[in-house]
Each structure stands twice: as C-alpha cells, then as structure tokens.
Amino acid sequence: MTRGTETIRRFSLRAVVAMERIGTRSEFFGRAYAFLFYREMVELEIRTARLTADSRVLVLGSGPLPITACELARRGCRVTAVDKDPAAVSASRRLFARRRVRSAVSYLVADGLELSYAGYDAVFVALHVEPKTAILRRILETANPGTRIVYRNPAGKLRSVYSRVTPGEIGHTHVGVILPSSGSKELVMLTKKKTEPPKPAIAETPCALCRLCDLEPDQTGTITRVPQTPTLTALGFRPGNPCSVIARQPMGGPLILWIGGREVAVGRSIASGIEISLHPVES
DSSP states (O other), X not given: OOHHHHHHHHXXXXXXXXXXXXXXXXXXXXXXXXXXXXXHHHHHHHHHHTOOTTOEEEEETOOSSOHHHHHHHHTTOEEEEEESOHHHHHXXXXXXXXXXXXXXXXXXXXXXXXXXXXXXXXXXXXTTOSSHHHHHHHHHHXXXXXXXXXXXXXXXXXXXXSXXXXXXXXXXXXXXXXXXXXXXXXXXXXXXXXXOOSSOOGGGSOOSOOBGGGOOTTXXXXXXXXXXXXXXXXXTOOTTOEEEEEXXXXXXXXXXXXXXXXXXXXXXXXXXXXXXXXXXXXX
C-alpha cells in the first residue's frame, strides 16, 4: 500500500468512526445510518453463514456503533464484540445497554493478531481491519474445524482505499462463497475444513463463483466469463479458452499466466473480474 493510499485509508476510517460516534449518541441517526449502509449487507452475511439462535459469533472490528454485532444479538446469537480501540468498546457497551439487548453479549479490547478464535461458530471481520491478511491467517490457524469466516473485501472505488484479500492469499485451499454486496463491498465466506490437503485443491470443491485471482501456481481452468474489455480479448481472455497460473508475484503484484500459447502478466484487480471453471487437480 502506497503512502498516498494509506493516507486516504486513514482519512476514510476516521470519517466512518466519526459517523458511528454520532450514531452512538443519536438513536435516530444510528438507526438511519445502519438502515442506509448496512442492513442489506448484514442480512446477506447472516444468511450466507447459516447462523441460528445460540450461534457463538465473534465480530472483529466492531467499532463504536456495532451494527453487525447488534443485528446478530437481536437474532439470538451469543456475540463477542472485539475492537482494539477501548473508546469504541466503551461506546458499544453503552449502546447495547440503551437498546436493552437481551442476548448474551461480551466485549473485548484486543488486537486481532493476538486472539484465539477457538470455540466460535463464526467469525465476522470488518472491512477496515488491518493487517487483514495476517489476521485472517490467524483465524484459520486457531479456529475450530467447521467455523465460518465471513469477511468484507472492497469493490469498485473502495479498492483504492482498502486491501482486498483472496482465499488463496491466506492459505485457504478451497474457495468458499464470494458474492457482491451493497456499498461497494464484496462478501467472502470460508469454512475451515477438518483436514487440509498438502497441495492446493480449489478445483476439488464445486463453487458457484471461482475467480482467476484465487488460483494458485500450476492450477488450470477454463474461462467462463470475461469483462467486456478489448485488451483482454486481444490477449486471449475469451470464454472457453484454457488458462494456467505460472506464478503469483509477492506484495500484491500481478499474476503470471499462460494463455493462448504465451505468458501474460495480469494485475490482481483485473484477474478478480475473470470467472473460471477449474480443471481437476492431477494426483
């Protein structure tokens, strides 16, 4: 992330926190803010994670106006709201007390890199949580098998502000669910498997939406959908054409691909818009 991008990200985060703090003081503003910007997104996340009453859920980066945690608690989930900012956690306590939420809610001031995520049915990770890649790896390492991990990726204009993390970047070898969400965001849900194979095995798990950016080196698939861009068409990115990943450059660099009999370098933001049907992994 460049210095300019980091400056924009911090300014954006400060603006969001300021709005949420207003929402903690004004019940009308807080409910209107939640309805306009979060209602549809949170509904989609809860539905996708298949949560029920009494599910144990940790919300990381809950903020001063814990909209996701509130909705989960309202549905009967046992919620742990976590933020590394003590002021945000204090604001959360006051909000839950004012709304008289009856479900069990606990609060924790902690860094996401230092937590154990064992014992939860699901872990929700906010868009602004950083370092997102390292924290998601920590969740995968410490969560129980079967835990659903729900996190938000930026889409559209937000990609220039927040980091986007693919399942492959955190060592998750099975694509879960990747869905467009409201507010220029993307929902990603992963389920920690009971056993993880030694080699990437994304192709062994059927999925409704697999993207080129999620492939690991030596994986091959057939392109099923490509954005309407003349440059991509000229490079051979057409539905029905096979494509292989040769390498993934570090630090968010481009993917090196083999397509149409030649090597092509494609940025990850472009690769995220190319859907692909993966070929079986050879043993």
